Amino acid sequence: MQLGVNVPNFGPGTDPGVLREWARVVTGLGFDLLMVSDHVAVTPDVAERYPEPFYDPFTTLSWLAGVCGDRVRLGTTVLVLPYRHPLLVARMASSLHRLSGGRFVLGVGVGWARQEFDALGVPFSERGRLTDDCLRVLRETWGARGPDVPEVWVGGHSGPAIRRAAAFGDAWHPLRLPVARMREVLAEHVLPGFAPRIALRLTDAPVEGSDRPAGVGSLEQVAGDLRELRDLGAEVVVFDPYEGDPAQTLRPEEAWRSLTAVTEYWRKVS
Numbered sequence: 250m251q252l253g254v255n256v257p258n259f260g261p262g263t264d265p266g267v268l269r270e271w272a273r274v275v276t277g278l279g280f281d282l283l284m285v286s287d288h289v290a291v292t293p294d295v296a297e298r299y300p301e302p303f304y305d306p307f308t309t310l311s312w313l314a315g316v317c318g319d320r321v322r323l324g325t326t327v328l329v330l331p332y333r334h335p336l337l338v339a340r341m342a343s344s345l346h347r348l349s350g351g352r353f354v355l356g357v358g359v360g361w362a363r364q365e366f367d368a369l370g371v372p373f374s375e376r377g378r379l380t381d382d383c384l385r386v387l388r389e390t391w392g393a394r395g396p397d398v399p400e401v402w403v404g405g406h407s408g409p410a411i412r413r414a415a416a417f418g419d420a421w422h423p424l425r426l427p428v429a430r431m432r433e434v435l436a437e438h439v440l441p442g443f444a445p446r447i448a449l450r451l452t453d454a455p456v457e458g459s460d461r462p463a464g465v466g467s468l469e470q471v472a473g474d475l476r477e478l479r480d481l482g483a484e485v486v487v488f489d490p491y492e493g494d495p496a497q498t499l500r501p502e503e504a505w506r507s508l509t510a511v512t513e514y515w516r517k518v519s
Contacts, residue, residue: 250479252515253282253487254508255326255446259303260498267501268309272316274505278512283317284326284356284446284487285309289333292364300495307341314349324354326446326487327404327422331360331371331379335386343391346399356422357384358404377409384417394419402444406430411438420444420484428463428477435481445478446487451507464488468514475515 256271257263275283287306288295295303310323317323323345330338338355346353359376360366366373384401391398402422403414411434414421420442423431431445447464449471456466463474478486488511490504491497497504 250475250483251281251485252512253284253322253324253485254280255284255286255487255489255491257491257498257501258285258306258309259288259299259301260495261300262496262498262501263302263304265312267498268304268313269316271501272313272321274508276317276321278508280321280508280512282322282324282354282485282487283310283313284324284354287325287328287332288362288365289329290365290368292362292368294362294364298493298495307345310353311345311348314345314352319350319352322352322354323349324402325356326424326489327356327358327402329360330357330383331366331376332369335383336390338383339387339390342387342399343397347397351396353399354402355387355399356402356404359410377413381413381417384413388417402442404446406434411440415440418442422446425462425464425489427460428474428481429459431463431478432481443478443481443483444485444487445483446489447474447478448492449488449490449504449507449511450492451510468510471511472515472518475519 254275285306288299288303291301291303306325342355359380363373400419402420403418404422404424406423418441421440422444424446425448448462450465452466455470464471490507
């Protein structure tokens with residue numbers, strides 16, 4: 250099972266130097282995948298959690314492809330598909346995939362920020378249908394799956410999202426769920442692959458409760474989550490150390506220490 254990191258490409262503490270240091274940490278700790286997020290118009294509903302500067306994911310990953318060397322894969326978690334014309338997405342994704350030596354993963358979702366949809370002139374109520382249409386166009390444009398075609402991970406855990414992953418994806422890419430919820434979905438549906446994004450918030454004492462998100466708790470609990478996800482068939486698990494406070498981007502060292510602690514502990518017990 251491979252491990253990845255969702256790197257903040259937004260916020261008051263994020264600049265080219267910090268992004269370069271993030272890439273150094275991710276590669277130095279031996280992670281397999283570096284991913285970034287997506288917003289186009291940083292409207293008030295977006296800015297509350299993901300304020301400016303917000304670097305475009307394709308531009309950011311194209312730049313980081315040269316910073317990360319030639320081993321670490323690059324991806325989006327997740328690109329909001331309805332925001333862009335599907336042929337534009339197909340061109341940008343395939344270009345990045347080829348220029349990076351086949352290292353790009355296209356994680357996608359329907360989006361949630363109603364004000365951002367309004368600013369872009371995209372009907373919020375149609376976002377599910379538009380996402381399906383875009384995925385259909387991507388598959389038709391790229392043709393058969395192969396080394397020249399990026400992997401597509403489909404986010405979300407609603408009924409339509411799971412059906413979307415089964416119909417169009419190479420993997421289901423749920424975000425910040427408890428392990429029990431992911432286990433339920435996998436038991437009820439036949440999915441092409443499994444690549445969850447989980448939180449990363451270490452605590453001194455174990456966190457109790459059946460609703461505990463995977464990745465939240467003591468080192469022992471997080472390692473236990475990784476073991477369970479591996480047993481459920483996860484090909485990749487992506488850590489997301491960002492907890493929603495933009496001030497965290499001013500203190501990236503805290504996330505780097507957590508990532509270091511988890512990777513060192515996981516190597517001992519896995």
